[in-house]
Every structure is written in C-alpha cells, then in structure tokens.
Amino acid sequence: MVAKVIVFRLGHRKERDKRISTHVALVARAFGASGVIYSGEKDEVMEKSIMDVVERWGGPFFISYERNWKRWLKAFNGVKVHLTMYGMPFQQRMNRIREEASSRKLCVVVGSEKVPSELYRLADYNIAIGNQPHSEVGALVVFLYELFDRNLKEEFERAKLKILPQERGKKVVKLEEKTE
C-alpha cells in the first residue's frame, strides 16, 4: 500500500501551460494522488477549474501554489521522484519506489519545457517512462498507474456525480448528499 502521493508541477506558465497543467492535475486526482502543488505563475483560473471538478466528482484532492519549489522540495520529508525522459527506466525502479512509498510520503515532480538542473540532484530518483520525448501528462499517468499496482481509484468522497459505464452513449447519475 502506497502511503500518500503528491504531484509537484514545476514552472507553470499561465498562458502556455494552462491546459497541460490542468491535465496534470486531473490525471493526478483520477490516478490516486492526494493533490497537486505547482510553481511558476500563480493561476487562479486553473485552480478554480480543478476545484470545480473536485466539487462535482469528489475528492479528497487539493491544488496549491508554491513560489519556491526548491525550498519546498528540500524540506519535503519523503521520497522524491522526478519524471524525466533522461532518467532510469521505471521498470527497473518501480518495485523499490513502491516499497519506499509504503511507509513514507512520495512526491512526483513533473517539469514543463525547461527543468532546472538542480532538480536532478535533489530528486531521490530520476525516472523515465520510456526514453522518448512525449508528455508529462503521459509520464505521470503511467507512473501513478504502476505505483498503485494498476488499481484505479474508484471511489471518490462527496462526489455529486457518478458515471454508469455504457457500451454506447452516456449515463451520469446524481448522488444524494450523505450526512456524515
């Protein structure tokens, strides 16, 4: 069992990255992370769009802004994994990381265009999801999927909406508010 996973999105640029960072956050939520922290430009529109999803589809999930990624990451008391196409194949490191993450928090760092070189030293693991150029969204998904042993999170707390899977078409049900 993995303890707690936080995704750190580095260097968000409001204009250029709004959709990719949103996908990073939504994927983090759907694939079992507890929340996403981002640095770069503060972006309230993006934060709101993520929290709207949490409000309707459930959580718990948080998004928060951190100006100083380096200080934050240095202070983070847990396993630090940096996803990069230059890193070691995840297939060779996943078991070890999963084991370490069973007793400690884990932070997965995904960069945007240019990643500061200090990050390679600050990370406990520099991990590649294939050594080909592709996507931080894609890399994050496979990493989380494997980290949680390919079990997708199915229950989200306080969800107002839930999909009933269909062969054709769409079916969404509204859930009753439960008093706890």
Add this chain to the structure above:
Amino acid sequence: MVAKVIVFRLGHRKERDKRISTHVALVARAFGASGVIYSGEKDEVMEKSIMDVVERWGGPFFISYERNWKRWLKAFNGVKVHLTMYGMPFQQRMNRIREEASSRKLCVVVGSEKVPSELYRLADYNIAIGNQPHSEVGALVVFLYELFDRNLKEEFERAKLKILPQERGKKVVKLEEKTE
C-alpha cells in the same frame, strides 16, 4: 502481437488544442502507434513539430489531416475504439480488443471538448480509462500501454538521437547514419 494502431484525434482547434494535440501525437508515437490522423482545423505548425521529433528521434510515424472524420471512420476496415470517460472499463474489454487487433488494424479515437454523439455508435468499443474526468493524453497512454502488453517500444528507425538513461543528469548520443 498487435497488428497496426492508428490514433484519430477529433476536432483539433489550432489555438486551444495545439499543445494537447501535440502531446496526443507524441504519446501515440512513443507508445507504439504507427501514426496520428486529426480532424478539425488543419495545423501545419503542429504537423511540423511532430515530424521534427520523428526526424530526430526516429520512426516510422506519420501525421495527417482528414477533413471528414465520419467518412474516414466508416471506411476504416479495422477495430474502432473510442476512448471516453462514459464507456466500459478497459479492464473488462482489453483482452478481447487485443485479440481482435492481432489480425486487424486498430484505430483509437480521442476527442476534444465535445464529441459528436454518432461516434458512440460508429465505434466498436467505447472504452473508459477510469470513469473520471481527466485527459485524453492520459487515457491514450494507458490504453496503448495495456494494448501492447506493457512493453514500451524501444527501437525507433532512423533515429539520430538516443538517450542513455542516467541516475542523474542527461546523456544523449548522436547515432551514425546507417546506409541500408
């Protein structure tokens, strides 16, 4: 063995989708598809950026534009899979799809914001990678990863660059041109 996989990206909008569609295409290449076809707005800048990656990192991989997605998909002689959060859990369909794709081509369709409802009928399978809102990039990655039995493609033809995986930092080697 999966025969041949093509990704169809629906409804590309040049301004809004340029980065997401680029990630869709790069993920398609890195995770073993033969190429990507897209509809919506023709986008030569995006096409060029994908072919630049192919030029440097190898192929084979194509990107092409198709104005009429419906006609194209109807004429497609193979298995048609539509990735949608409303569909059936992929865990329940993957074996069957993989088997069908061993003797026939497969087309994976990923939409953008609004997907035409006819697509749900035209597709042989409407498949969800988790019934939660997240990302077409994320859904595509997990689908291809599972379709190819979690074996990542490692060799790309005519690649000029190749990464040597490192624990820290980056190492890229330039490959010699081979005469065939």
